[in-house]
Amino acid sequence: MPSLLCAEQLQVGYGKMQILWDVHLEVAKGERVLILGPNGAGKSTLLKTLIGLIHTWGGQILYDNQPIQAMRVDRRIRKGISYVSELGVVPSLTVEDNLRLGGYYSSRHEVNQRMQEMFEEFPIIKQKRKALAGSLSGGQRKMLSTAKALMSHPQLLIMDEPSSGLAPLLVTEVMSILSRFQKQGLSFLIAEQNVKFLDIADKVYILDSGRMAFTGTVDELKKNDALHRAYFGVSPVNT
Numbered sequence: 001m002p003s004l005l006c007a008e009q010l011q012v013g014y015g016k017m018q019i020l021w022d023v024h025l026e027v028a029k030g031e032r033v034l035i036l037g038p039n040g041a042g043k044s045t046l047l048k049t050l051i052g053l054i055h056t057w058g059g060q061i062l063y064d065n066q067p068i069q070a071m072r073v074d075r076r077i078r079k080g081i082s083y084v085s086e087l088g089v090v091p092s093l094t095v096e097d098n099l100r101l102g103g104y105y106s107s108r109h110e111v112n113q114r115m116q117e118m119f120e121e122f123p124i125i126k127q128k129r130k131a132l133a134g135s136l137s138g139g140q141r142k143m144l145s146t147a148k149a150l151m152s153h154p155q156l157l158i159m160d161e162p163s164s165g166l167a168p169l170l171v172t173e174v175m176s177i178l179s180r181f182q183k184q185g186l187s188f189l190i191a192e193q194n195v196k197f198l199d200i201a202d203k204v205y206i207l208d209s210g211r212m213a214f215t216g217t218v219d220e221l222k223k224n225d226a227l228h229r230a231y232f233g234v235s236p237v238n239t
């Protein structure tokens with residue numbers, strides 16, 4: 001599969017403190033990639049670096065084979081990358097206005113059309129379309145943030161812990177929505193603690209203390225008993 005996003009030898013830090021060391025990561029077109037790792041491993045830092053919220057100290061990020069590490073966030077969005085942060089919505093705007101914000105670079109016609117698609121995919125937010133995002137429950141807000149990120153018709157969706165604050169049923173719903181979009185060509189890169197996302201992943205990275213500790217398929221991860229026990233505390237047969 002042709003490469004969509006490729007990060008090589010990434011070095012990233014805050015102030016003088018280095019957080020990511022020699023990180024390599026690749027997402028192919030249409031691929032579903034999961035980043036797992038313990039708290040504080042650097043998952044959010046890596047995602048923020050890929051969308052351009054944090055500058056790199058060293059290394060390279062290629063998108064569609066072009067270097068983007070010096071590119072502003074808005075340019076990266078226009079190129080087809082979309083990012084769902086852990087918070088993800090503007091509380092003081094309505095649900096509809098949040099979606100419009102997600103489609104900021106599209107025409108009004110495209111935005112209206114896409115918004116209807118989002119309401120079909122996420123009925124839970126359709127009922128609340130005129131409500132302020134700040135009045136939504138945590139789970140509804142999470143759904144809205146995903147819909148907002150999809151408004152720009154991204155090629156690559158980067159998501160930081162989509163399952164946090166979601167009831168198990170909604171986690172399953174988000175996973176099936178993502179699978180539907182993936183069938184239409186969307187690639188995604190998800191940082192998660194919830195190993196349920198392994199069910200929809202093609203490739204897994206494990207980030208530990210700012211370094212990649214594992215890269216492989218879900219099957220390869222499940223066969224690696226030592227890794228599996230270290231990160232999930234259970235044997236593969238139980239997951």
Ligand SMILES: Nc1ncnc2c1ncn2[C@@H]1O[C@H](COP(=O)(O)OP(=O)(O)OP(=O)(O)O)[C@@H](O)[C@H]1O
Pocket residue numbers: 014019037038039040041042043044045046
């Ligand atoms: N703005 C910041 N300034 C300084 N240090 C930071 C900042 N944000 C994160 N860090 C530090 O960087 C390290 C990695 O944090 P990061 O949030 O990327 O990890 P994570 O893997 O996403 O963790 P979690 O799973 O708990 O969300 C941590 O030691 C954290 O304290």
